[in-house]
Amino acid sequence: MAQIQTFKDLVAWQKAHELVLCVYQTTNLYPKHELFTLTSQTRRAAISVPANIVEGFRRKGLRDSINFYNISDASLEELKYHLLLAKDLKYIDEIVYGVVQKKCEDVGRLLTRWIQSQRKYLA
Numbered sequence: 001m002a003q004i005q006t007f008k009d010l011v012a013w014q015k016a017h018e019l020v021l022c023v024y025q026t027t028n029l030y031p032k033h034e035l036f037t038l039t040s041q042t043r044r045a046a047i048s049v050p051a052n053i054v055e056g057f058r059r060k061g062l063r064d065s066i067n068f069y070n071i072s073d074a075s076l077e078e079l080k081y082h083l084l085l086a087k088d089l090k091y092i093d094e095i096v097y098g099v100v101q102k103k104c105e106d107v108g109r110l111l112t113r114w115i116q117s118q119r120k121y122l123a
Contacts, residue, residue, distance in 0.1 A: 007057040012110035016050035016072070019103045023079070026100055030091045038091070042082040048075035049107065053114075062121055069115045076111065080104050 007013050023046035027039045049072050056068030080101070087097040 007054045010053060010057065010114065012107065012114045013050050013053045013057075015103070015107045015110055016053060016076075019079075019100075019107050020046045020050060022100055022103055026083075026086075026092060026096060029096070030086065034091070038082060038086060038089075042079065042086065045075050045079040045082055048072065049079065049111075053111070062118060066115060066118055066122075069111065069118070073108070073111050073115070076104060076108055 002009065004010060020043075023042060027042050030039045030042075052068045052072035052075060056065040056072065059065040059068060083092070083097060083100055083104070086092050087094065092100075
């Protein structure tokens with residue numbers, strides 16, 4: 001297994017970054033009147049997922065790092081709600097929702113495993 005040297009080596013970050021790109025494409029489907037509300041909120045939640053992984057990776061203390069990974073996980077849950085709302089408002093269809101939701105679930109599993117792997121090093 002390759003040594004993890006930068007945040008880009010983390011599979012959780014890689015998949016979270018792909019999720020952000022997918023969310024940007026998806027939110028382009030939203031009506032223009034949502035640009036400063038649901039579009040913005042959805043994108044911010046999506047960006048927060050990999051951004052907090054990056055910040056956690058760079059922290060010196062393990063507890064501090066895990067805190068940022070947990071924030072990332074919470075942002076992922078917020079994103080899931082925004083996507084559900086967009087589906088219920090009929091801004092996206094079931095197929096698009098399913099694709100993005102699957103990516104969210106994949107990131108969530110990877111992030112959970114990463115957090116668990118880090119927690120085992122705590123006293």
